[in-house]
Amino acid sequence: MAKVGVGDRVQLIFPPIEPDGEVPTERMWVKVTARSGADLEGVLDNNPDKLVSVSFGDAIGFSEWHIISVMYADGEQAPLQGQSDSYFKLCLVDSCVLDGSKLIHFLYREEPDQDFTTRRAVDSGWRIRGDYRDESDDEIDQREAQIVALGRVLNRDDTWLELINEPIGARFIRDWERNTFVPEGT
Numbered sequence: 001m002a003k004v005g006v007g008d009r010v011q012l013i014f015p016p017i018e019p020d021g022e023v024p025t026e027r028m029w030v031k032v033t034a035r036s037g038a039d040l041e042g043v044l045d046n047n048p049d050k051l052v053s054v055s056f057g058d059a060i061g062f063s064e065w066h067i068i069s070v071m072y073a074d075g076e077q078a079p080l081q082g083q084s085d086s087y088f089k090l091c092l093v094d095s096c097v098l099d100g101s102k103l104i105h106f107l108y109r110e111e112p113d114q115d116f117t118t119r120r121a122v123d124s125g126w127r128i129r130g131d132y133r134d135e136s137d138d139e140i141d142q143r144e145a146q147i148v149a150l151g152r153v154l155n156r157d158d159t160w161l162e163l164i165n166e167p168i169g170a171r172f173i174r175d176w177e178r179n180t181f182v183p184e185g186t
Contacts, residue, residue, distance in 0.1 A: 004070055008032045009045060011069035012062055016050045026050060027068065027155050030060050038064045049100075069151065087151035087164075089124035095144040097156055102130030104157045107181070108171040124150055125168055133176075 004010060009029045016026070028046035035041075044058045054060070069087070096102040112123035132140050154161060160181050163172060171184040 003072075004032060004040070004064065004067065005035055005073075006032050007073035009071040009073075010040070010042070010062075010067045011071075012060070012066050013068060014048070014054065017053050025158060027151075029071070030062070033059075040064060087154065088149050089122055089126075090147050091124050091126035091128055091150050091153060092145050092147055093126075093128040093153050094130040095146055096130040097128060097153060098146060098148065100156055102132075104153075104160060104174060105129055105131040105133070106171075106173050106184070107160060107163070108184075109166060109168050111168055123147075126150060126164075128153055131174075 009031050014026045030042035031045045032042045047056045106129040109125045112125040172181040173184050175182050
């Protein structure tokens with residue numbers, strides 16, 4: 001963590017003031033403006049979706065243990081030392097989840113696909129489908145999907161975060177009444 005310095009961008013988790021059940025937290029970027037040991041200062045470099053207590057450009061004080069991701073000033077992005085690289089692994093996800101128009105409805109983990117592997121990331125095996133309750137089979141079949149880092153999906157919908165390390169073969173469906181995921185078939 002000592003490598004993080006002035007000019008770098010770090011991602012932090014911000015809880016909403018009044019949780020609405022839709023977005024429990026937001027992950028936002030902060031540009032580092034000062035550092036003193038493990039304490040850092042910066043300015044918010046995102047426009048919050050749900051928070052009302054902070055705005056773009058607000059001063060933010062934090063400790064290095066709050067950091068969940070780093071984008072160095074030279075453009076390099078790297079997982080933090082000692083942290084799981086799970087968020088950087090790839091997945092296949094419906095575009096409607098990434099654009100925020102649908103929450104995750106169904107997710108499952110299969111054997112990773114070597115064709116998804118890039119020079120910097122490997123496939124996690126996670127396949128993530130957006131809400132399809134009010135759509136026809138044709139509409140669902142017309143959806144576009146993207147191969148992205150799991151962290152990008154979690155930025156939109158992190159209600160399944162505790163499942164990220166589930167084994168291959170795991171299958172979960174959202175229980176809409178409790179806003180949680182249950183094993184498929186329960």
